[in-house]
Structure formats: C-alpha cells, structure tokens
Amino acid sequence: MNDVIPENATSAAVRLSGASGPPEAGRRPVVGVSLKLYFGLAATRTWLADVAALKGALAELPRPVDLFVLPSFPALADARELLAGTGVAYGAQDVHWAESGAWTGEVSAGMLAEAGARYVEVGHAERRRHFGETDATVAAKTGAAVRAGLVPVICAGERHDNGLAQAVEETLIQVRAALGGAGPDSEVIVAYEPVWAIGAREPAPARHVRTVASAVRTCLRDHGVRGRVVYGGTAGPGTFGRLAGSVDGLFLGRLAHDTANLRHVLEEVAAATVPAPLPLRP
Numbered sequence: 001m002n003d004v005i006p007e008n009a010t011s012a013a014v015r016l017s018g019a020s021g022p023p024e025a026g027r028r029p030v031v032g033v034s035l036k037l038y039f040g041l042a043a044t045r046t047w048l049a050d051v052a053a054l055k056g057a058l059a060e061l062p063r064p065v066d067l068f069v070l071p072s073f074p075a076l077a078d079a080r081e082l083l084a085g086t087g088v089a090y091g092a093q094d095v096h097w098a099e100s101g102a103w104t105g106e107v108s109a110g111m112l113a114e115a116g117a118r119y120v121e122v123g124h125a126e127r128r129r130h131f132g133e134t135d136a137t138v139a140a141k142t143g144a145a146v147r148a149g150l151v152p153v154i155c156a157g158e159r160h161d162n163g164l165a166q167a168v169e170e171t172l173i174q175v176r177a178a179l180g181g182a183g184p185d186s187e188v189i190v191a192y193e194p195v196w197a198i199g200a201r202e203p204a205p206a207r208h209v210r211t212v213a214s215a216v217r218t219c220l221r222d223h224g225v226r227g228r229v230v231y232g233g234t235a236g237p238g239t240f241g242r243l244a245g246s247v248d249g250l251f252l253g254r255l256a257h258d259t260a261n262l263r264h265v266l267e268e269v270a271a272a273t274v275p276a277p278l279p280l281r282p
C-alpha cells in the first residue's frame with residue numbers, strides 16, 4: 001500500500017493548514033464523538049448546534065478538555081459554521097491515503113484540512129469489517145493524515161472477548177501497524193475499542209480496558225509519538241470514572257447523541273485525575 005504514497009510528501013494542505021497542532025495538546029484530556037451514519041444532514045445540524053451550546057460549559061470546566069466531533073463528510077461545512085468560535089474541533093470518520101488522483105468517491109487528508117478538520121478517524125472496526133480495511137491501509141491513511149497536519153484517531157481493538165492476553169496481542173498488532181505510517185513525534189490518538197463492546201449494552205470491564213490501555217501507552221512511548229489513549233465502546237456517563245488514570249479520555253458513539261450525556265462526560269473527565277506523564281525512554 002505504501003507504494004502509492006510519496007515518501008517525502010509535503011502536501012499543499014500542510015502548507016495551507018500550518019501543519020501539526022501545539023505540543024501542549026499532547027496529554028490534555030480529550031473526548032471525541034463519531035456520529036457514524038446515524039443522522040441525516042438536518043439532524044446533524046441540530047446536534048452540532050447543541051454541541052456548540054456546550055461552549056459555556058466547556059469554559060467552566062475545572063481543567064481544559066479537548067472535544068472533537070466527527071460527522072459525515074457532507075456535514076463538515078455545517079461543523080465549520082456552527083462550531084466556529086466554540087473551541088470544539090471537528091473532523092472526519094475516514095480518509096484516503098492518496099493526495100489526489102483517480103480515486104473515485106474518496107476524500108484526501110489535504111481536502112479535510114482545507115475544510116477545517118483537525119482530526120480524522122482511521123481503522124474503525126466497522127470499516128475493517130464492512131469495507132475490507134487492513135492494517136496496511138490503516139497505516140497508509142495514518143501517514144496521509146499526519147502529513148496533512150491532521151491528528152489521526154487510530155481505532156484498534158480485539159474482535160472477540162477471549163481474555164486479556166489475546167486482547168493485548170491483537171490490539172498491539174493493529175496499533176504498531178498504524179504507527180508505521182506516522183513519523184516520530186507525530187501527534188496521534190489511539191481509540192482502544194474492543195469490537196465486542198461496540199454497540200453493546202455495557203462498556204468493557206474496567207480492568208480489561210486498563211490492561212490493554214497500559215500496553216498501548218507503552219507502545220506509543222516506544223514509537224516516540226505524542227500519543228493519547230482513549231476508550232470507546234458503549235462509553236458514556238460513568239465510564240471515565242472507572243478508567244481514570246489509565247486513559248486520557250473517551251471516544252463516544254450512541255451515548256453522545258443526547259448532548260446532556262456529552263456534557264456529563266466532559267465534566268467527569270475534567271474532574272478526574274489526569275494520568276501521570278509517560279516514563280522517560282531509556
């Protein structure tokens with residue numbers, strides 16, 4: 001897959017967008033929301049307006065929390081309009097690895113950056129399952145995102161609940177592969193999402209998440225990237241309190257459709273203890 005990506009590509013989007021984000025964003029708590037394909041355009045606009053109305057609540061949090069939302073591609077212009085001046089960032093749920101060319105139906109990272117996106121999701125389990133995404137395509141998309149100055153939200157997690165050892169192994173294979181597309185000191189977010197906990201009744205057990213998240217954090221340190229780890233999979237109010245100290249935030253799906261839940265989550269994340277800094281590399 002990498003053969004379609006120029007080795008030393010510096011896209012027009014990087015020059016336009018001013019490249020990657022501020023270093024101080026490296027370990028701030030972060031909450032993200034993907035709308036998947038749940039809403040049409042009108043419903044997305046209504047939801048985005050509700051999110052914009054959280055601006056005051058965000059400003060009053062005891063500790064700053066980064067918030068980003070990922071609507072469908074056609075709603076990016078709405079996000080740009082409705083979230084302007086709120087401090088809420090936005091992005092996309094997928095991206096193509098090529099900068100341009102004969103790729104019918106695809107959207108480049110540079111185009112997302114031009115649309116004001118700051119984050120882009122790569123490798124979600126639903127894209128792996130339904131659209132044949134592989135570790136190689138996820139790595140290529142991660143690289144494209146980083147080169148365009150976007151923060152890739154790398155989704156990774158085991159498919160079945162077969163114990164912690166398998167969860168760690170399967171997740172790290174995916175994370176290492178994706179990080180192969182990102183250079184040292186890139187800013188990334190890893191969303192640990194056990195597939196069996198996505199769209200479920202309950203999030204994965206706290207001990208399970210803590211163990212895998214710790215392994216992911218070590219992997220990020222070893223790769224020398226500026227990384228944050230969030231948990232996703234039926235996450236909502238009450239989830240972060242059980243995970244605080246092991247993850248930097250949450251990646252929400254259905255339970256953020258009601259923005260009262262989202263506000264509750266932001267308050268929980270801000271109030272909880274931020275994880276200790278990464279240990280120094282040997």
Ligand SMILES: O=C[C@H](O)COP(=O)(O)O
Pocket residue numbers: 034193197198199200232233234235251252253254255
């Ligand atoms: O993108 C979000 C995750 O897949 C979690 O979705 P969910 O909270 O609806 O299970």
